[in-house]
Amino acid sequence: MTPIIEMQKVTKAYHGAPAIKDIDFDLRPGEIHALLGENGAGKSTLTKIMAGVVEPTDGRMLHRGQPVKFATPSQALQAGIAMVFQETSLVPSMTVAQNLYLGSESFLNRLRGIYISAQQFLQSLNFPVDPTATVGTLGTAKRQMVEIARAVKHNAEVIIFDEPTSSLTPEEKRHFFALMRRLKQRGVSIVFISHALEEALAHSDRITILRDGERVVTNDTATFDRDSVIRAMVGRSLSTEIYKARRTTNQLRQRGEKVLSVQDISMGNLVRNTSFSIYDGQITGVFGLIGSGRTETFKIVSGIYKRDFLRGGDVELRGRPVRYRVPAPAVKDGIVYVTEDRKTEGFFETMSIAENLHSGLLAAGLDKAAFVSRREMRALSAEWSGKLNIRAITDNAKVIELSGGNQQKVVIGKGLVQKPRIVIFDEPTRGVDVGAIAEIHHFINALADDGLAVVVVSSYLPEIMNLSDRILVCRQGRIVEELSPEDATEEKIMYAAVH
Amino acid sequence: MRLDSLLDYFRGQAVTIPPMDGALRPNTALDDGAAELLAAAAPDNLAAAGGQVLYSTGNDLLRLPAHGGGGPVAVARFDAPVSALACSPDGAIAVGLDDGRILLKGGALDGQVLAPVAFGGLACPTALAFADAGTLLVCQGSSTHRPSDWVVDLMGKNASGSVWRVDLAAGRASKLAGDLAFPYGVLANAPGGGIVVAESWRHRLVRIGAAGGATEPVLTKLPGYPARLAPTADGGAWLCLFAPRNRLIEFVLEEDAYRADMMREVERAHWIAPALASGAQFLEPLQCGGVKTMGIHKPWSPSRSYGLVVRLDRNLRPVASFHSRANGRRHGITSVAEGDGRVLVTSKGGNAILSLAVLA
Numbered sequence: 001m002t003p004i005i006e007m008q009k010v011t012k013a014y015h016g017a018p019a020i021k022d023i024d025f026d027l028r029p030g031e032i033h034a035l036l037g038e039n040g041a042g043k044s045t046l047t048k049i050m051a052g053v054v055e056p057t058d059g060r061m062l063h064r065g066q067p068v069k070f071a072t073p074s075q076a077l078q079a080g081i082a083m084v085f086q087e088t089s090l091v092p093s094m095t096v097a098q099n100l101y102l103g104s105e106s107f108l109n110r111l112r113g114i115y116i117s118a119q120q121f122l123q124s125l126n127f128p129v130d131p132t133a134t135v136g137t138l139g140t141a142k143r144q145m146v147e148i149a150r151a152v153k154h155n156a157e158v159i160i161f162d163e164p165t166s167s168l169t170p171e172e173k174r175h176f177f178a179l180m181r182r183l184k185q186r187g188v189s190i191v192f193i194s195h196a197l198e199e200a201l202a203h204s205d206r207i208t209i210l211r212d213g214e215r216v217v218t219n220d221t222a223t224f225d226r227d228s229v230i231r232a233m234v235g236r237s238l239s240t241e242i243y244k245a246r247r248t249t250n251q252l253r254q255r256g257e258k259v260l261s262v263q264d265i266s267m268g269n270l271v272r273n274t275s276f277s278i279y280d281g282q283i284t285g286v287f288g289l290i291g292s293g294r295t296e297t298f299k300i301v302s303g304i305y306k307r308d309f310l311r312g313g314d315v316e317l318r319g320r321p322v323r324y325r326v327p328a329p330a331v332k333d334g335i336v337y338v339t340e341d342r343k344t345e346g347f348f349e350t351m352s353i354a355e356n357l358h359s360g361l362l363a364a365g366l367d368k369a370a371f372v373s374r375r376e377m378r379a380l381s382a383e384w385s386g387k388l389n390i391r392a393i394t395d396n397a398k399v400i401e402l403s404g405g406n407q408q409k410v411v412i413g414k415g416l417v418q419k420p421r422i423v424i425f426d427e428p429t430r431g432v433d434v435g436a437i438a439e440i441h442h443f444i445n446a447l448a449d450d451g452l453a454v455v456v457v458s459s460y461l462p463e464i465m466n467l468s469d470r471i472l473v474c475r476q477g478r479i480v481e482e483l484s485p486e487d488a489t490e491e492k493i494m495y496a497a498v499h
Numbered sequence: 500m501r502l503d504s505l506l507d508y509f510r511g512q513a514v515t516i517p518p519m520d521g522a523l524r525p526n527t528a529l530d531d532g533a534a535e536l537l538a539a540a541a542p543d544n545l546a547a548a549g550g551q552v553l554y555s556t557g558n559d560l561l562r563l564p565a566h567g568g569g570g571p572v573a574v575a576r577f578d579a580p581v582s583a584l585a586c587s588p589d590g591a592i593a594v595g596l597d598d599g600r601i602l603l604k605g606g607a608l609d610g611q612v613l614a615p616v617a618f619g620g621l622a623c624p625t626a627l628a629f630a631d632a633g634t635l636l637v638c639q640g641s642s643t644h645r646p647s648d649w650v651v652d653l654m655g656k657n658a659s660g661s662v663w664r665v666d667l668a669a670g671r672a673s674k675l676a677g678d679l680a681f682p683y684g685v686l687a688n689a690p691g692g693g694i695v696v697a698e699s700w701r702h703r704l705v706r707i708g709a710a711g712g713a714t715e716p717v718l719t720k721l722p723g724y725p726a727r728l729a730p731t732a733d734g735g736a737w738l739c740l741f742a743p744r745n746r747l748i749e750f751v752l753e754e755d756a757y758r759a760d761m762m763r764e765v766e767r768a769h770w771i772a773p774a775l776a777s778g779a780q781f782l783e784p785l786q787c788g789g790v791k792t793m794g795i796h797k798p799w800s801p802s803r804s805y806g807l808v809v810r811l812d813r814n815l816r817p818v819a820s821f822h823s824r825a826n827g828r829r830h831g832i833t834s835v836a837e838g839d840g841r842v843l844v845t846s847k848g849g850n851a852i853l854s855l856a857v858l859a
Contacts, residue, residue, distance in 0.1 A: 255521060263515035264746070273746055275518035314515045323503050470524075480799040482524050499797060 002065050004029045004158060004189050005050060005081070010059035012045050014401065019045040020213045022059070027158065032180060032190045034204035034221070036197070037233055038405070038433035041210040043193050047160045050191070051083035052076030074103070082156035084147045084164060092136035096122075096129055096146050100153055125149055126175045139291075144168060148176070152183065159183065160191040163431055165199060177203050195433055197229050209233055234435045252485060253469045256280030257318075259422060259453045260301065260335075265313030267305060270296045272477035273313070278422060278455060283448045285468025286457045286479075289497055293477035294457050295340060298424045302337035303330035331364045334421035338412055340430060340457070346411035349400035353390060354381030356399055357413050364418035384413040389439055405436025412443070423447055424455040429463060441467060461490045473497050514753065516744045517720045522809070522817035525798070529806045529823035529832070529846070533853040536563065537571060541775075542845040542852050545729075547838025548586030554834075554845060554852060555581035560594060563852065565839065575604060582646035585627035585635065593635055595624025597647050601637065601665075608667050613637075617672045618663055625649075625660075626697075626727055630687040630709075635665040636694060637672070638682040650772050652681055653700055653724075654762055656752065662696055662707060675711035684727040686736055690813045691717070695736070697725035702744065704728075704815060717815050723807055724773060727834040735818075736811045737835040739844065742773030743805035747784070775831025776848030777804040796826035804830040804848050808855070821855055829853060 003026035010023045020042035027033050035043045048054045049061065052070030060067050063079055070076040073083070090099045097118035101109075118131035127145040135143060144164065151159045161180075165173045180190060180203065194200050200207060201221060208218040209232040216232045260278040265271060271293045278284055288294040299305040300315075303324025307313060315322050317333055324330045327337070339345040347356045354377045361367040361380070384390070388409040392402055399410050408428065415423065425444060429437045444467060448454045458464050464471055471488050473481040473496040481496035519525050526532075544555040552563040554571075557580055561571040575594075583595030591606025599615035599622035615622035618639055625640035642659040644652040660679035665672045676696070684697035693708045695717060702721040705714040723740030730736055751758055751771045761770055771784045778796070783803070790800040806823025823829040823846070831848025842855040 258521060261517070263517055275516065277518055277520045279521065311514075321503070470520075479518070480797075482520055484524075496799065499795070 001028055003027055003062070004064060006062040006065075007046070007049070008060050008062070010046070010049060010056045010061065012042075012049060012054060013057045018057075018213055020210070023210070023213075023215050025208060025215065025218070027189050027191060028206075029157075029189055030184055030187045031205045032184055032192055032203060034200035034207045035191055035193045035210070036200055036207060036229060037210035037216075038403075038435040041233070041433070042213040043210055044162060045213075046210070047083060047162060047191055047193065050076070050158070051081055051160055053083070077154055077156070080155070080157035081160070082151040082154050082158070083160040083162065084144075084151045085162055090135045090143060090146055090150075092134070094135060095131065096133055096135060096138070097131035099135055099146055100131070100150050102150075104154075121153060122149055125152065125179055145172070148179070152179075156188065158189045158191070160193075162193045163195065164192070165194065165196060173199075195431065197226055201226065201229070233433070253282050253448060255282050255469075256451065256453075259318055261314075261316040261319075262297075262301060263314045263316075264311075265297070265300055265315060266308045266311065267296060267300055268308070270477050271300060271307070274474075274478045275313075276472055276479045276482075278453045280421075280453050281448060281451045282469040283444065283454045283456055283467050285464040285471045285485075286455060286474055287459065287461065287464045287471060287493055287497060288457075288474030289459060292474040292497065294474040295426055296477075297474070297479075298337060298426060298455065298457060301330075302335050302424060303327040304337060328363065328365075331418055331420075334419070335424070336415040336418055336420035336422070337424045338415045338426060338428060340427035342407055342411045347399045347407065347414065350398050352381075352396050352398060353385060353392060353402075353410055354378055356410050357381055357384055357417055360414035360417040366418065380417065384417065388413050388443065403433070403436075405432045405440075408432050408436065408440065412440070416447075420452065422453040422455070424457065426457045427459065428456060429458075429460070437463075461493060464493070465490070475499075514749050516746065516749065517722050519722050519820075519822075523722065523807075523820045525822050525824055526820070527798075527824060527827060528821040528855070529808070529829040529844075529853065530827040532856050533821065533829070533844070534856070536843065536852045536854050538851050539571070540850055541847050542850070543833050543847050544581055544584035545727075545834040545836035545843055545845055545852075546584045546586045546592070547729075547836040547843075548588060549590060550839060551586075552836060552838045552841075552843060553584060553586060553592065555584055555594075557581075560584070560592075563839075563843070566841075577602070580647060583624040583627045583638070585629050587629040587632050589632045591629075591632070593627045593629070595627055595637070595646075597645050599623065599645070601627070601635075603667070606632070611667065611670075613665060613670075613672070617665070617670075618661070619674075623660075625681070625683045626685045628685045628687040628694075630664070630694070633667050635667055636675075636685050636687050637663040637665055638685050638696060639663065640681045640683060640699075649681065649683075649699075650767065650770065650774075651762070654752070654758055654770065654772055656700070657681070658700065660698075662694070664711075673711070676705075676707045676714050679705075679714070683741075684725060684738070686728040686730060688730075690734055690736065690815060695728060695815065697728055697738065699724045699726065699741075704738070718811070718817075723805060726832070729835045729837060731810065731837055734813045736815060737837065737842070738809045738811055738817075739832045739835050740805070740807040740809065741775060741831055741833050741847070743802060743807070744773075745801045745803070747771055747801060748773060748803070772803070774803040774848070775833070777802060777830070790825070798824040798826045800825045806830045806832050806846060806849065808832050808835055808844050810857070819857075821857075823849070 005027040007025040011021050012019050037043050049056050052073045097114045100118050115131050129142050204221050209216045257280045258277050259280050263275045264273045286294050300307045358377045390409045471483045472479045539556045542556050546553045558577050560575045579596040579598040582597045585593045589606050592604045594602045601613040603611040623640040626638040628636045639661045641652045658680040660682045661677040662675045663672045679698050680700035682696045683699040686695040689695035693706050704718040706717045723743045726739040726741040802825035806829045808821045809817050810819040812818045829846040829849035833847045835844045844853050
């Protein structure tokens with residue numbers, strides 16, 4: 001069977017440093033091919049070459065046996081290859097329907113017709129998205145749905161999904177995988193990048209694993225299990241390192257002083273009379289499904305959102321009532337929020353690591369000098385790159401050029417230079433590879449061991465159960481349950497989160 | 500922040516309920532970890548002294564069986580429900596009745612009656628404690644309601660309670676503190692000096708000097724309504740919270756007109772108010788559909804009743820707690836006593852006397 005896409009000895013180098021090197025890859029018609037590897041392994045680069053986003057430095061690509069070279073994504077799209085990006089490429093100021101038809105508009109368009117057609121199309125995919133809604137008003141999950149719908153809409157014979165499920169709820173994920181199976185039945189070939197190894201093992205036909213820009217193995221999915229995948233990805237078994245056995249009472253940290261007391265805070269329908277406390281020297285895990293209000297709750301605490309003006313509840317920091325209207329006073333009071341949406345809120349993408357870290361100092365008012373010292377900035381960068389093991393191709397690399405794991409470390413570093421007393425991590429390992437997960441977990445544990453109050457908000461249960469000294473469960477804008485990791489099970493947590 | 504204190508004047512300060520976490524983290528210790536010593540109808544008023552533990556149920560005063568087993572022993576029967584009880588070191592028993600009288604049994608002053616008139620009119624004895632053999636401390640929950648009418652006192656937002664010191668030999672009563680919002684528990688010779696009183700409607704414990712004077716809050720912002728206090732062997736204290744606070748009740752307490760209508764037109768058992776037990780009747784107020792899902796009563800659902808006993812250290816800070824959650828059955832914990840090598844609690848709403856597994 002002729003592969004629909006074949007890559008032969010493909011190499012792509014940035015600034016002389018190869019992101020991928022001599023990679024051979026083939027995609028068969030009608031197969032779901034999972035592409036796995038740590039962040040920085042070269043998965044995105046390889047797929048971007050397929051989709052015409054970047055051109056290879058060396059090697060060649062065959063499409064149905066014919067050598068091709070795509071200079072632009074639209075050329076790849078014309079050849080039937082579409083890519084759904086991790087960071088959506090939709091136009092926020094346009095409606096969902098307009099985004100779906102972008103690039104394939106007629107000379108004269110009737111808006112009503114576009115909406116009706118988009119509505120029918122979205123319904124056929126089981127995506128509950130309003131075609132008349134402006135994309136900028138949609139949440140991450142719905143934007144992802146529009147992005148997927150757009151790829152399907154172009155009748156692509158190859159669709160590349162880059163982390164398609166990272167922001168979907170379990171229900172939406174089921175819809176997505178059902179859609180993927182339907183596409184496969186129609187003969188569409190799918191390349192599927194995911195950090196959720198279980199998804200790759202459950203839904204793909206073949207798996208290719210990359211490490212440090214080189215292909216380690218390609219084989220049928222049936223020949224892999226979770227451990228063998230991780231071993232191939234990182235060169236050692238990390239499974240037990242990341243998700244250890246359940247901890248006993250003695251292994252849990254004892255709570256220190258109550259540092260933050262939140263009582264009945266409310267914000268519209270998103271956060272409703274939620275109450276909890278945070279203690280020094282402990283990791284408080286907060287679990288909740290998307291839409292449960294967990295992120296909004298902690299954004300209120302850190303001054304990013306404002307609680308209701310009337311009867312909005314109380315927040316006390318070490319017994320002192322606080323009501324932040326902007327994040328700056330919260331940062332000055334030692335509260336740092338590490339965002340879940342690093343690409344939009346976490347860093348300045350065209351600035352270097354050093355500049356980003358230094359911006360954290362400026363935000364906290366810790367650098368009051370009239371002029372910025374480049375030398376100090378570099379020293380700061382060297383210090384935190386060492387502490388957090390941030391790896392970049394060059395010292396002056398822009399943050400956008402880093403892998404997801406390293407970007408996340410920059411965001412964490414930017415918060416930690418502010419010398420916080422309470423650190424709130426929102427989805428700290430979303431879109432981060434297993435190697436970086438282990439490092440980030442290790443770092444979060446070290447912060448709590450140093451006596452800081454740490455909050456980890458996550459929708460990934462093993463992460464919550466492994467990191468937390470106490471687990472809070474959020475549902476419909478409220479903390480409904482507190483569990484101790486020693487007696488918490490995934491079923492108990494999920495029951496509280498759903499019911 | 501200064502602006503907020505100004506704005507609060509116009510927008511009204513938020514009434515918030517502190518979360519049950521830290522030492523108050525919910526568990527099921529009262530349902531799963533406490534042994535039921537005996538079943539009794541609305542037991543209350545545990546008091547321990549001289550190796551015996553007394554309790555009341557309705558008009559009856561009984562003695563609990565010792566470790567070996569057997570049944571409870573009747574001690575006395577009164578013509579009104581017993582509302583408060585205390586044992587003195589010399590074997591005397593002080594019994595507060597729902598009609599306001601306080602009777603003394605045994606000891607040097609056997610048969611003495613302290614009439615309501617000694618306490619400035621209609622009395623409401625909610626808690627008693629002997630400071631020494633000749634001195635009795637009396638909590639008067641309210642100047643207008645009887646102890647059994649506590650829910651009326653709460654919904655009327657009264658704060659007419661007082662604490663009295665009675666010199667039994669002289670038959671003289673002196674007021675130590677007034678304007679309290681339903682004092683419902685008293686700890687004589689409290690850790691840190693003076694006496695400590697549970698001020699129920701203000702959800703706090705306050706300290707009062709042995710000779711009276713201003714009240715000083717020692718534990719505030721409790722998530723429920725505090726009831727009786729009892730000393731522990733290690734110098735701390737036990738505290739019962741007989742019902743939980745919840746948003747709906749707090750809301751009703753702020754809505755004066757609604758509350759007045761409710762009290763006038765709705766049967767008392769069905770008021771939106773705290774209760775010692777709930778869930779028995781479909782007419783009871785519920786908070787939307789958040790209580791049961793697919794027939795399962797959710798433990799974190801808003802509830803009118805709850806079971807909670809808190810252990811306080813020598814600084815009167817909570818260090819441990821024992822819960823019966825919304826889906827539990829041992830609610831309405833009104834009294835606690837450490838005696839006979841056991842920690843006993845009365846679940847007035849759950850009709851049981853329990854032994855906590857803490858001293859074993």
